[in-house]
Amino acid sequence: MPAHDSTPDAILADRKARARAWFETLQERLIARFEQIEDEAGPPHYSGPAGRFERTPWRRGDGGEDLGGGTMAVMRGRVFEKVGVHVSCVYGTFAPDFAKQIPGAEASGGRFWASGVSLIAHMHSPRVPAAHMNTRMLVTDQSWFGGGGDLTPLLDYQRDQTFEDAVDFHAAMEAACEGHAAVDYGDLKRQCDEYFHLPHRDEPRGVGGIFYDRFNSGDWEADFRFTQRVGEAFEDIYPALVRRRMWEGWSEAEREEQLIRRGRYVEYNLLYDRGTVFGLKTGGNVQSILSSMPPVVKWP
Secondary structure, three states, rough: OOOOOOHHHHHHHHHHHHHHHHHHHHHHHHHHHHHHHHHOOOOOOOOOOOOEEEEEEEOOOOOOOOOOOEEEEOOOOOOOOEEEEEEEEEEEEEOOOOOOOOOOOOOOEEEEEEEEEOOOOOOOOOOOOEEEEEEEEEEOEEEEEEEEEEOOOHHHHOOOOOHHHHHHHHHHHHHHHHOOOOOOOOHHHHHHHOOEEEEEOEEOOEEEEEEEEOOOOOOHHHHHHHHHHHEEEEEEEEHHHHHHHHOOOOOOOHHHHHHHHHHHHHHHHHHHHHHHHHHHHHOOOHHHHHHOOOOOOOOO
């Protein structure tokens, strides 16, 4: 748990600026990677024009006091049925009841600053797994990083830790953890498994990945570099998995299985996801927050 942050204001301001710039850079890099995949797609499995991201800037609040904002970027294409890659930088004061739930918020008088990048990808092909990634920096009277990446195959035979996609995804996340004395891959994997779990169904959301929150080792530079490595690892491995599966044919039965499994995604995000709650409680952009919902879903 991070302690009171006594970092001088000038240094803290520089750190905020660098973190925000990185999240914005990663957004652009991910957008370029995904649009390239759209350009590569074509017959026999894909038709129509290649998808392109639509960027929508937004501001927090009622237009009076500057409370920050962000850029929502969403693409509906021929490979990506719906993918969002969003950045935000918001600040202001928590509501008193919510401040009690956030470390250091009461000591800061409820004041906070938060910036991050978040991604969720839902694919046309049921053979291509859905994926989620986010990294963020948050400052109250304390400061820390959080985030991670996880993979959600939607066909039963792929939802096994020994399946090739799961093995490769975990290897990429493990590599991102190397080189930081305070990072233990096994612990972050366990945190991911515990966090992305549906208690009412007693089942995992997917095959996991890594998850970390309130991470402050005392070495900001090392923590920031680790957070960058998580984003870079995801940027490399997920497009590789998409390209591996996107050309495989699929059946209507597999599409049906995909749509039903997506229902679990909806249940998790609306019932348990702390990022969804944080965004809504801090006056974030509702359309951006709920863009994680799959475009088509079924319940049996």
